[in-house]
Amino acid sequence: MECHEPSTGLRLGVVSIGSPVIALAGQPNMGKSTLFNMLTGLNQHVGNWPGKTVEFKEGKFQYGQKTYRIVDLPGTYSLTAASPEEVVAREFILREKPDVVVAVVSAATLERSLYLVSELICLPVPLVVGLNMMDVARQEGIQVQAEVLQAALGVPVIPLTATRAEGIHELLAAVEQVLSGEIGITPHPPEIRPDHAVVMDEVTRLIREYNPAVYPVGWTAMKLLEGDSDVTARMKALLPPEQGSALQDVIRQHDDSMLAIASGRYDWIGRMMRAAVTHPRLGQISLTDRIDRVVTHPVLGLFILAGILGLVFWLTFTLGSPLQALLSSRIVVPVSALASRLLAGAPGWVASLAVDGVIGGVGAVISFLPIMVIFFAVFGLMEDVGYMSRAAYVMDNFMHLMGLHGKSFLPIFLGFGCNVPAVMGTRVIDSRKARLLTILVAPLVPCSARMAVLAFITPAFFGSRATLVSWRLILLSLAVLVISGIVLNRILFKGERSAFIMELPLYHIPNLRTIALLVWQRSISFLKKAGTVILAMSVAIWALSTLPGGSLQTSYMARLGSLLAPAGAWIGLDWKLTVALLTSFIAKENSIATLAVLYGQAQGAGLGLTLASMYSLPTALAFLTISLLFIPCAATVGAIRQETGSWRWTLLNIGFMILVSAGAAKIMFMAASALGI
């Protein structure tokens, strides 16, 4: 969930030249990312698997005399294709052949987390197991003997508490020794049960000649019997018709294979568990159970969730907004004053470009950083603690209204921070229909950038009632979201529902380093955006509003504005507000930057006062309403195109949002005018 992070594209194949490559594999919630962040720090970037919408991180670190490259594979519960994540994880291991795979498992949920290991251990790549969350296991009263597990698995097992950097040195030492051949690996993979060995042999015989060399033939046979959609499609294309239909017959006769193979893996895990794990707990109630009694209660849980959301908004408005004003008055204003003085001798247009164009536009946006940081930090914290999936659980009933289930709440929740990760976050939803519907409504969530616009404009117009008005506008846009969801579900999907299956991880103490790194990465990418896209936009808007004559009244911008004025006037907006709205397509915060340029004022508070003196309250309300619901920003539209894989859906989404936002703004304008607000 990166906010506006440009995809750098992992250069595959090049990776393996020089430094050894470590692939980090693991199920979700195993602390894999914490370990990755611990190792790489700021030396990481986001990559995309070619042709797939799956993102993964790649980084570098130094250990001993060597530089290592490390790839954080997507978190998956197994290696059977249920989503693109599993395919990417296994294709990377089989095709790119990393020098070693480090499987991160949790000592606190060892039985289930060994399931992925039972698959990884069958692949032709050296394996090292990082037994993470030793502290959580202790707290839950579970004792795991790493050396016994190591003997049973036949691969190195290193105990870790990644959040406290414990065991990292030992893990890397083991990796180094495996690479140098000091530690020999003799894995003990799960054996095929005798009753299935015959079928396996038969399938293997049928496919042997045609199986691509990168995939071990036994592995392909296993995946075929498991009914893996990706492998089945590939082999179907490669096999001659005769073998193809023979294979189909064998698989059809053994349609219970999937369960049998999975049960076989759990039998193998059971043996590991009996050897290495002791559960001395007797009727004691774990911390997670105690917290969940309150937090996941159908009534109390909703209050807690509402409280948390309230707290986020409260923090934004009481801490973020004053900080934003402070940044604006202490940095942006003095800098633009300084620039004016320095450029006093230069031609008038140079000073105007620097002060009104660059500083006015970019400065206004940069001053939003405190608000963004608050959002990123709070969401990072809730994710790290393990609260996010509880939020999904308590919202499940409510989400059924829209024909969705609890998991769809997660991306919508993320949307309050930024719509881009919200759209990308829909990947957690298994069914395509539920995913598409969630993508359609997710951009209606007021993101922090739109919230910042709200936080900037409401105080100027509503004074002490600003927070209340903002709250109502946010609730209004959420109501629009719910109604849209209900209607779209009826029209597009005829009210179908999809399955809800979700792990609830154990709560654990948040790792401040992980959260800090997350906030840092997103803030940097936000500032990058301010320095590039928004800078270019600000200069372009300045140019359009100055050229050709040097006066705003006769500028190109005024002409464009007057062209669109009838549409804007329908909802009470003048040409300046219409142009501001249009430029918000590039980035939502742009509308403030545009107004700053159009009114020739870089000052934060000054601009607010100017706006308040220029526009009536109904106009302000209509502008805020349409700003909250308008076409998502360019980055979000890009994400929608990427995730839906179709321009048709993307355009449908844009059209839908224009319709909804204009309709809502019109109603708001008429209602506010009629009520005499």
Added chain:
Amino acid sequence: MPDYSSLKPLADLHVGESAILKSMQAEKAVATRLTSLGFTPGVGIEMIQNFGRGPLMVSLRGTRVALGRREARGILVRGGRA
């Protein structure tokens, strides 16, 4: 007296009761997801939270899993003792 002989849907289990998974009726994608989270025949499942409507929460193989009521109706279990 608890009934050990007949099969019943997981959704009918009361909080605190445990049972053994016997069979699953689910489309393939859902079954794959369930299996990788530990739902296989013979596994012991304990009901953690069940309010008779809405999603429910179970514990199996040392993990807590949230299930939609419809999914929990498709999982048949035997047993149900506290």
